[in-house]
Amino acid sequence: MSQDLISQQTLAHYQANAEAFKAGTADHDVSQNIIALLRHISGTAPFDILDFGCGPGRDLKRFSALGHKPIGLDGTARFVEMAKADSGCEVWLQDFLALDLPNARFDGIFANAVLFHIPSAALPHILLQLHATLKTGGVLFCSNPRGNNEEGWNQGRYGAYYNLPTWQSYLIAAGFTELEHYYRPAGLPCEQQPWLASVWRA
Helix, strand or coil, X not given: CCXXXXXXXXHHHHHHCHHHHHHHHCCCCCHHHHHHHHCCCCCCCCCEEEEECCCCCHHHHHHHHCCCXXXXXXXXXXXXXXXXXXXCCCEEECCHHHCCCCCCCEEEEEEECCHHHCCCCCHHXXXXXXXXXXXXXXXXXXXXXXXXXXXXXXXXXXXXXXXXHHHHHHHHHCCCEEEEEEEECCCCCXXXXXXXXXXXXX
């Protein structure tokens, strides 16, 4: 299947299930991830943050409440409508495989539970685009469900599930330097921590 069809089918799944997804994720606590991004950004707040794959806008509201200047981006039209209405922030409708990002625009990128939807063949180019839209020394946060480098369909959505060394290799090849990584949820044995979070400097 082509990358475009993979993207279209994954986006169609989210479009059809947007309300249920919003309700199901509204109370998710990702404050650990937000703090991990913000503590590594240099300079004086407020920061320009790109919420990449912002979904219905939950985290846009959190960044705004902290006094920052977030912009959302999502490929699902219904999520963009929701995020604009709920957060009052600017939100861009862009397919991840056809990004149009400004150069050196953002202090930080928050990519929470989103980059794993990108087919591995497309990931290197997209990471280069994210690097380019960060200001010099800007910070990328990403969190993905981890695995053993397999990819494929899971309940109507495409996903690629990397282990730490493979994920590190992709980011380093795109010009990023690792700042930290950790597994979530915090305080559980490793086998009960399905999420790999990592923070990178451009």
